[in-house]
Amino acid sequence: MGGKTRARQQARMRASASSKSTTNKHSKEYVVMSRNKEDIDVLDDLSASGHATRRARSKTSAADSSTQNKPVEYIPSDPYWSPSPYSAFKLLISARFAAALWSTISDCDETFNYWEPTHYLLYGKGFQTWEYSPVYALRSYTYILFHAVPAKIYDYLFAPTPLLIFFFIRCFLSFICAGAEAVLYRAVRRRLGGNIARIALITSLFSAGMFICCCAYLPSAFSAYMTSFAIAAWLEGLDELAIFAVAVSGLLSWPFAALTGAFIAVDIVLIRREILLFIKWSLLSLTVILIPTMVLDSNMYGKLVIAPLNIVMYNVFSTKGPDLYGTESWMFYFINGSLNFNILFIMAILSPVLILMTLKIQDRIREQVIIIATVFIWLIVFLLQPHKEERFLFPIYPLIPIAGAIGIDCVQKLCDITCAKVFLWWIHGIKDFSKIRVWDYRKIATSVGVAAIILTSTIGCSRILALHYGYRAPFDIFFQLHRDPAAQHAVQAGRNYTVCYGKEWHRFPASFFIPSLMWDVRFVQSEFKGQLPDRYPPYDANGTKKIPEHMNDLNLEESTRYVNITQCDYLVDLSDPERVTPLEPNYAAKTTEWKVLSEYPFLNPAKSHVFFRAFYIPILSAKYTTYDSYVLLDRKKKSARSRKSGKEFHDDDL
Secondary structure, three states, X not given: OHHHXXXXXXXXXXXXXHHHHOOOOOOOOOOOOOOOHHHHHHHHHHHHHOOOOXXXXXXXXXXXXXXXXXXXXXXXXXXXXXOOHHHHHHHHHHHHHHHHHHOOOOOHHHHHHHHHXXXXXXXXXXXXXXXXXXXXXXXXXXXXXXXXXXXXXXXXXXXXXXXXXXXXXXXHHHHHHHHHHHHHHHHHHHHOOHHHHHHHHHHHHOOHHHHHHOOOOXXXXXXXXXXXXXXXXXXXXOHHHHHHHHHHHHHHHOHHHHHHHHHHHHHHHHHOOOHHHHHHHHHHHHHHHHHHXXXXXXXXXXXXXXXXXXXHXXXXXXXXXXXXXXXXXXXXXXXXXXXXXXXXXXXXXXHHHHHHHOHHHOOOHHHHHHHHHHXXXXXXXXXXXXXXXXXXXXXXXXXXXXXXXXXXXHHHHHHHHHHHHHHHHHHOOOOOHHHOOOOOOHHHHHHHHHHHHHHHHHHHHHHHHXXXXXXXXXXXXXXXXXXXXXXHHHHHHOOEOEEEEOOOHHHOXXXXXXXXXXXXXXXXOOOOOOOOOEEOOOOOOOHHHOOOOOOOOOOOOOHHHEOOHHHOOEEEEEEOOOOOOOOOOOHHHOOOOEEEEEEEEEEOHHHOOOOOOOOOOOOHHHHHOOEEEEEEEEEOOOOOEOOOOOOOOOOOOO
């Protein structure tokens, strides 16, 4: 009886030690139950030492019982394996380059407000939106030049085609994004631990949100890179660089992105009282960034321009603002976040509650709270705006995987505590310890993290494939046009053809996709009644300074944008027999005038199942989705027109 009582007391001591171990993330203690005498001796030794590791248990055997009394080593303060920053960068650059090659353009603003001005600066032809009129001057040419200059250097060294320039710029953006994410990963790994860093890294690799954002030629995407740099610098204690990164984000790309630095400023100024440092570096950043931006923009527009101020005045203080371009319900961003980040977005939303539930065993609370608060303040501000677009969330996209990983880490801690308490309750009822087997309940918590990574990555890949298969056609038809022998012959012969868009104007990828600089892109009238972009003055070194006619800031239709269908040599259209109007006929059915040069499937969301149109499931998606035909039509009888003579646009002051 005395032996049994002693065994029970020792078991209770071990269970109590295990329960306490869950309150300290620096100790990696395990509860072990054994069925033989040798293992029971090991339990006695571990109880005496107070710390246990798998390494000590794996080296213990019946043949080596003489070494059982040696003290067990401490596990390092962060026992979680995670890739090195260099390995993380290699993983990230692979994923981001894949996105640069395979993702599509999801927003026509990216095409007409950024790709087209870049094409104009490089080649002297391109579309101009009203925001680039010197009358309004809402967009910064400095941001365009940041991309156009590397492209010009690449063009000078290798003389590639415009299509290769397009993908070069995309890869350039992907490289910056991967570098920013790798820097952020290193900072999170050092400050928040390997578990959070590992979950955030792997899930972001397969995130549909980062797949879309990483290579998007949009100021909000550039702000996402700067957000990564700013948070990483702040986590590493480099407040000066954090302030500068936020300033670059707000002054060079998108003024509203300065909101991502709000809680960094709160920490520096109100919590740590580094007021002079904050003021000094804010003024220094303002001077270093804003003055060159003003000089370049003023030179491009031909008048004094402060583009960040202009866009704030228009969107915030004018009576016009962004409401002209459509409004969405408050659920828009929650649906969008769930599609692009699935479980991560849900865990990011729940993370404040989960942190409160694990507050007593949390470490680095301040860092976690500020990252999560940055996500929340951005969501709250933009939820209150009636005009909502997916790209408006880009600046916080790099933080969503981290906030989600923090939430998953909290769930693992809760699971660990629960298992420890259940085991403590269960161990009190054990009478015969000779029949107890080895059991490591911490594997349950580990399995939660692994399951979350696998599930969110699988859903992310499914979303990426759905986007690729459903909406790739606007790129594919031009790839086919470049391979068409007749088109190649026309380019070599110097013929000037016109490619036209009707109702599909908003899916025009960019002038970079047109096979020849001698070809034109024009619009034919459709049911769309808003304002379409006009063309820059071709091959004019002062074209950005000239005030275009027939432009307005009210999104009113301008009939001067249209040409007669008879002037079109090629026509891009979405063939949907059920969507036919006098202005949007089924051009593909007019076989006497047109022939189908290339045809690719394009998802019809209205006729497809709501789940299977959002996520690709092999076999099932084909059954529950409907595709229309995205066609490039070739006029059967073309009339070659000679291009007006003009000097190539090589003196663009790049």
